[in-house]
Amino acid sequence: MNTEEARRIWERFMTEGILDDRMQPVVARSWKKCREFGVDPYSSGGTQVGDDIFQDVLRKNKVLMHVAGPVMQSVYKIIKESHFLLALADRNGYVLRTIGDDAIIQRSENILLRRGSVWSNTGVGSNAPGIALEYNMPIQMNGAEHYCLSQHTWTCSAAPIHGVNGSVIGCLDLSGSVEAAHPHTLALVVACAFSIESMLASYHQTLIMRSAANGLHEAILLLDETFHLRWSNYTAKKELAISLPHMAQVDFRQVMPNVDWAAVLIEKEDNAPTYVDDMRFVLNGRVRRFSATISCTADATGRTITIILRKQEHFIRSVNRVSGNQAIYTFDSIFAADPVMRQVVGQARQYARYDGSVLIEGESGTGKELFAQAIHTGSHRAGGPFVAVNCASLPRDLIESELFGYEKGAFTGALKEGNPGKFELANYGTLFLDEIGEMPMEFQAKLLRAVETLRIRRIGGKEEKKLDVRVIAATNRNLKRQVRLGSFRGDLYYRLNVLKLDIPPLRERPADIQYCARLFLERFNERYPAQRKTLSPDSLSRLTCYDWPGNVRELQNCIERAFYMSGGPVISKQVFRDMLEDAATRTHEAAPSYVRTGTNASSSEGEQCLLALEKTGGSVNAAAASIGVSRATFYRLCRTYGIEPKKIRRSLKL
Template sequence: MPRSDYIPTAEQQLWRDALALIAQTPDSLHAGVARLADLVREHLGVDRCDIFLLDPRLDELILQQLQDTDRPVRMKIGAGITGLAALQRQTLHVPQMAKDPRSVEIGDSPSFSSILAVPILSGVDLAGIVNLQTVATRHFEEQETIFVERVICPLVLLLVNAWRSHGDLKQRNSQIQALNELGQAMNSGLGLDESLELIASRAAETLSARGSAIRLLVSDGSLALATLFTLEEGKVDTTYEKRIAEFVAATGEPILIDDLRTDDRPGRLGSSLVSVPLVLEERVVGTLTLMDKMTTASGRRLFSDDDVSVLFALSSQIAAEIEDIRLTSRLQELVRSERQQGQQLRSLYNRSRALLESISDGLLAIDREGTILEANTVARRILGRRAEEIEGGLVSRFVDDNPPLSRWLERGEQFSSRVITLLCRDGKVAAMANLQPVYDEEQQPTGAVLTFREMGEVGRLVNRVIGVQRTFTFDDILGESPVIEKTKELARVAAGTASNILIQGETGTGKEVFAQAIHNASAFSEGPFLAINCAALPRDLIESELFGYVEGAFTGASRKGRLGKFELASGGTIFLDEIGEIPAEVQVKLLRVLQEKAIVRVGGDRTIPVDCRLIAATNRDLHRAVAEGVFRQDLLYRLDVISIDVPPVRERQGDLPIFVARFLETFAERNGKVIEGIAPEALARMEAYDWPGNVREVENVIEHAVAMTRQRWVTTEDMPPFRAVASGSSTATPPDLEATSVGLEGAVARHEAAQRAMYLEALKTSSGDINQAASLLGMSRATFYRHLRKHGLKSIVSRMRREAHN
């Protein structure tokens, strides 16, 4: 409430009139704000009073007096004196706008001479702006400014809050009434289809949505659209709704999304959306989704947390009603068609079987002795056996776990998200499993229900969140030179196998692009593609990242343990980049994984089978690394089943113009420029360069040139400085570089000599300890090692180590 001690006696009437206006609750918020603006204009004697309110979604100020018109006025934060006051959250007073440089620069309307812009603050948050303007020059007095800040602005907030509270109260009362009516209607004996139609329409009406949809889980585990209600005419596209509903059903969690898409074609629903699971006894049986919130009395057009709460309250009632209707309908049909009690029991048995078959995971019902009583279709498919081969047998025949399942069954204990090994007809398969015990009336364990999902399925789900986008195919690999065509052909042949692949090449040649192309062309393309840069992982964490860890494996370990990348990549491809940088102790474990197709988590002792394709990449000479004793020879043999050498740019005759053309097009479009091509002398300069950074460096040079050029053609002046190859190279140095090549080469030689001395000094200081030397220079071990190899210092490291130990 505004403080009356700030209100001059002459303005007491304005205060009383404003409070009376707030108490009356106008027909609309905009009308109320407009009336308050008129009161301020009349009492303060200004020519214009504009009240802007902030739209936090768009970071814009909206002039409330014109909000209901066909052309509402919106102003960006920071634009004009008004926007500047909002940006700075400070009152701005401009007595003569024509003489104020801020006015000229910002571009306020010249029809008014003076302006007073006062921010409306709710605590520290900006809520809007009160803007007073006069045609004649006017110096607003300090008392007038204080009056606007401490009285008018709080009055605006009071009006807005009162209106929104009034609107929300009316809406909540309407929702409660609608829920009561819906509950009465659902108990009126309607059939399932009629009840679902009623639920969908009333839910949309209650929460002011343009559409609603109910989906139910069916026997094959998919979500079927049971009913759809919409205010749209004609055919409605439910693509967005279905995608979100599947996610909600899979996670069991609600989701609230604003601005899901920008497609405003007719028949498209889903710009804002709220979806909740229909849960019965901790089991998801379907989803309820509302789409496209309509404008409410309080001006809100997006779904809120309150809407989610209302839907949650409604969802449990809907789920129970659906189940009751289903059960009642089935029993009534049973009584009509089968009079005998035995047939009724059989129908109930079929119902339980249908429930077993409706889940998407494999399921085994087990008694306390470990005998399998039931196996659903998914379980039979994964195990590769018929029902009669599974049911009646011991679970130990099909599940290998440590400790064994029998111990869990005896104790009546449960577990979740545990990796087990399934003994299938075609071999061992890793699976993510949950065990839920079953108790009798005396709370004694009588058995359990085991559900499981193949790790490949889990990996595909996880890959949606953490996986690399597998966007590259062989068609995306640029170049037409014979050497790159030969490399692509070899990679295509390799993609058709299940063998390990080693991709070698200098930095920037596109080794990961080849890896993704091989994956997308292989039998593993439906599985995940996980890429790991071995040099980027800390030495102490690389083992747990690759192979996972169990609970308590080390300080700070997750309570439930964690899956490794090899498990997550099951059924797909794991790409190990910079494979030459992994420590020796991890090389031993990686060799075992490649030999046995199984991993052992850090801190664990159980072998977990993995089924994924390995592609490794390196820019090092691994054969030399083997000779130097830093890489295992037996591991190299396992990795180098199929070797693919990606050629550097300097060996790809004729491909450089192709790179240039593609990158010019890409970066011109990205920068909003029209680039017709590259000048011949600029291309000649590029062809004279040896490109140690290969395709990545070409891309960077073109990006720089496009950003710098002001013409339609890229010239040498637009390009960054880089050194041409020596005159003895097969590619001649352009004339414009010949004059500077000698001096430039001398500078480069001095620079490289200084670098070599720096790395040698770091080695001496650390007595040959590479990790310590790299730390002294502030770089990673992998980067330091590459510089040692470049400057021929690797042999010195071994000698320093021997001298340090003697």
């Protein structure tokens, strides 16, 4: 219908209250509601609210204005020559923003269509923004379709804007002279409203992702295709002390020098990220280590490189978990009935309260690692790693790399990303150096510095790393004697020997022999309940009389064998007599002629050589003759046990 027809329909409704069927149904319904609410059809226009109220409205609609602003500017560039006014309103009809040329702005003042005014159906009569908001639909209203006379010279096209949950949060309106009315105007407004909704959804999604990213313990960095920072999460800003815009000038290829950036940029079919387990992060002269996950995505705007950095501690924890670098024994795992052994356990409990280095001496099989683990689990480091290193099993040329680690390309055969050493793996925990007496002299000085300063430098590395590690060392040798003979550094000995723990052999604590035997047997009874067995009284006496050169380890082995060999429910003395006599015979036959009967050849050969050298003033010929072996055999024994006759001769002359 044309303008004149609309005018006559409006006048008839105002005078007679009769609605024409040609009216848009939603407009007709709105007119009836306006009459019921007593809206004055001859009022001038919108109602202006106070500044306090409007500022609160602006605050609540900050996101809507932020997202809609660029869209409105783009639309205005299209319609600025057409003398139309573009307006954004919130869900309650508050006009948040208007854009237009000076002429249309001046004209809109006549009906108070401006920022801070309220345009609702019941406030200013039926209008396009009011109907779009109230009935959740796009609509175009021309001339006399408006309820109030002051708006009859206008055409208005409005579309609702929906939030991420689908509810109406505002509307966009495009208003101008009724003579310029065109159906395409409504299509433009609908398209713009949809664009704002899409951007709101994207903004909301980004907000959620950023909120989630800021809540992570990992540092997240977004780089552009020139390797400069675009965004970082809260953890990155806090932990790495980086922020925009200063960091936007930094090329991250220099910050992360050991990343293969060419591999990162290669397009992969499965978009698989690049993983770097041990990466150097160099910034402001400070070097830190992380494990990193790096991925690259591309779109029409270019590449975006996403970097997720995890503290080296997380990588170390994973390595320790996979490698089993955890203590499983506690002081409750130590079986002790003998007063001498109970005193040693009490001493170890006392040591667990402190962080000083511990030196544990005792024969093989006495449970040195058991005590080391118990000290660790009884300390405040119980939640940290327990890294055990057998110094005797480390190849001489790999000792330094095993303990201190190495950087990328430090030597032939090294892992391409470098590798942390045992000291780093033990950070915030305990490093257990077993058989420390076997450590080569040429490496002991480096070990001393690491133990003393708790700082290490990887092979091929330029910076030192400060660690928080407790060192526990163990040996079946007499280190003090080795120091005197020159086969072990005195300064390293005294650095390790802050807290000393001497574990007596099993033969010196007879009460533990029967006690441990019963406990070991009960383990096998629990494993094989159908073949349950007991120890006869005479068998326990036989066990007590044996010397146990292999200590607790040998006793455990003996009980297990007796359990399997005994046919009846009682393990008799005869089973142990045959078994222990056979063991004693083998030991006697294997021992050289110079070893005293009843001693353990494997642990006393070195002592025999040392005693012989001391008695003969360091003379190899005389020492070899005194124990009945050739000069060549004596030298071989010295090499086996790390004895240096020249140093012994010098020490004896002092």
